[in-house]
Amino acid sequence: MGRALTVIHALGLMLVVFSAAYIMPAVTALIYADESVLLDFLLAMVCTLAIGLLMWLLTRRYKGELSIRHGYLLVVCMWTAMPAVATLPLLLVIDGLSFTDAYFETMSGLTTTGATVLTGLDNLPPAINIWRHELNWLGGMGIIVLAVAILPLLGIGGRQLFKAETSGPMKDSALTPRITETARNLWLIYLGITIACILSLKVVGMDWLNAICHAFAAMGLGGFSTHDASIGYFNSPAIEAVLIVFMLIAAMNFATHFLVWREKSLSLYLRDVEGLATVGITLASCVGIAVFLWWQGTYPSFWTALRHASFNLVSIATDCGFNSTDFNQWPIFAPMWMLFLSCVVASSGSTGGGIKMIRTLVLFKQAGREFVKLLHPAAVNPMKIGGQVIPNNVVFAVLGFIFLYFMSVATLTFILLISGLDFISAFSAIIACINNAGPGLGVVGPASNFGVLTDFQTWVCTFAMLIGRLEVFTVLILFTPHFWRR
Numbered sequence: 001m002g003r004a005l006t007v008i009h010a011l012g013l014m015l016v017v018f019s020a021a022y023i024m025p026a027v028t029a030l031i032y033a034d035e036s037v038l039l040d041f042l043l044a045m046v047c048t049l050a051i052g053l054l055m056w057l058l059t060r061r062y063k064g065e066l067s068i069r070h071g072y073l074l075v076v077c078m079w080t081a082m083p084a085v086a087t088l089p090l091l092l093v094i095d096g097l098s099f100t101d102a103y104f105e106t107m108s109g110l111t112t113t114g115a116t117v118l119t120g121l122d123n124l125p126p127a128i129n130i131w132r133h134e135l136n137w138l139g140g141m142g143i144i145v146l147a148v149a150i151l152p153l154l155g156i157g158g159r160q161l162f163k164a165e166t167s168g169p170m171k172d173s174a175l176t177p178r179i180t181e182t183a184r185n186l187w188l189i190y191l192g193i194t195i196a197c198i199l200s201l202k203v204v205g206m207d208w209l210n211a212i213c214h215a216f217a218a219m220g221l222g223g224f225s226t227h228d229a230s231i232g233y234f235n236s237p238a239i240e241a242v243l244i245v246f247m248l249i250a251a252m253n254f255a256t257h258f259l260v261w262r263e264k265s266l267s268l269y270l271r272d273v274e275g276l277a278t279v280g281i282t283l284a285s286c287v288g289i290a291v292f293l294w295w296q297g298t299y300p301s302f303w304t305a306l307r308h309a310s311f312n313l314v315s316i317a318t319d320c321g322f323n324s325t326d327f328n329q330w331p332i333f334a335p336m337w338m339l340f341l342s343c344v345v346a347s348s349g350s351t352g353g354g355i356k357m358i359r360t361l362v363l364f365k366q367a368g369r370e371f372v373k374l375l376h377p378a379a380v381n382p383m384k385i386g387g388q389v390i391p392n393n394v395v396f397a398v399l400g401f402i403f404l405y406f407m408s409v410a411t412l413t414f415i416l417l418i419s420g421l422d423f424i425s426a427f428s429a430i431i432a433c434i435n436n437a438g439p440g441l442g443v444v445g446p447a448s449n450f451g452v453l454t455d456f457q458t459w460v461c462t463f464a465m466l467i468g469r470l471e472v473f474t475v476l477i478l479f480t481p482h483f484w485r486r
Helices: 002-031 035-058 068-093 099-110 126-141 143-150 158-165 179-203 208-219 237-250 254-263 273-296 302-317 333-344 357-375 392-418 423-434 455-469 473-479
Strands: none
Touching: 002 035, 002 068, 002 126, 035 068, 035 126, 068 099, 068 126, 068 455, 068 473, 099 126, 099 455, 126 179, 126 208, 179 208, 179 237, 179 254, 208 237, 237 273, 237 302, 273 302, 273 333, 273 357, 302 333, 333 357, 333 423, 357 392, 392 423, 392 455, 392 473, 423 455, 455 473
């Protein structure tokens, strides 16, 4: 009981920190002289602050270090509580919006999925669009990592939280001796690249509001837009090119970006085997899909096909979720290949979702080891990736993750099928949500959105986004009897 109250104490303190996120949209409402929206955001900020303070004050005597078990519990509680309080501005400003749809929208924002239930984005108050995109940006690097970075005196087990929230199979590696310093450095790199993205988008023609919103979404690989037509609204090859570059940067491990900055050497990118695979497979697929679309007569010229294939494939493969055209109308091979890439392309330590490229490389290497073992049963054949030996316990963890990942996809797809959704829509919706990739196909394709789903189907997709963002184990471990035994 005491440990549970320690979790509530830490959760309250994090909600207090999260209440500061309302400042940016409140300032936006002030700039645009939208007094009613300003009051709504101030009310939401006060409510979030009050809830957090109440939780913190009532449990302040239980402040203490968390175990690994309770670190996982806190992470899940935080990622379910944040979207709940983040719904307040949406419910106050948007008439007729249900809590189910509002929670889906904020969960999609914080998990950087980019799927939306809203229409009329072009006419939303600027403060609401800033809020949606700020959620993308905060969720990109992870709100828990932010808390560890700026609150080193929390005393709630920073390393346990960092490990529970960060992605990838090798979570114990650190860039610096202190976990708080590691988290802080990652956030500084994230902030710096985001500012570069904002300035680049402004140079190629976006106004400041759109540049900030779309930079937040690109760096968080969140895919929210200020327009129903997404990036297609701008019809600008220059904007698409800038976003392609920054989406690829965001899909790489931010630890690599930090090391490049610290060592002042771009050659470190060439040593990042995972990053090279991410960029190489994505760019090769862009050319391949462009040739396929041109061959199929979808576009009259190869260069037009290359433009649309490159932007939409990079967006879906990196799990961002922007679109410039309705790729649901392309020959089915192309969008299905894009959804497949969304499962594997993003690097560990990036803001993307899915299985992650490092796990894909581990599986590929393990398959090769099995072939060698069949021919030479007594051979000692350690697995190496980029010159680094991968311990067998990591290999087993990857195999366990892949099994749970695909079982989750299958189970949730069948649940949507039982609810009456057609197969393409159900399967693509779950793949898009669990990979945090944005639009699916069928009725949830880029020309539509997830607002067509029933409340039950919406909650299924919301759960898929949560387990995808927290990499399955972190959530599903709470449903095991071993977790609750003393």
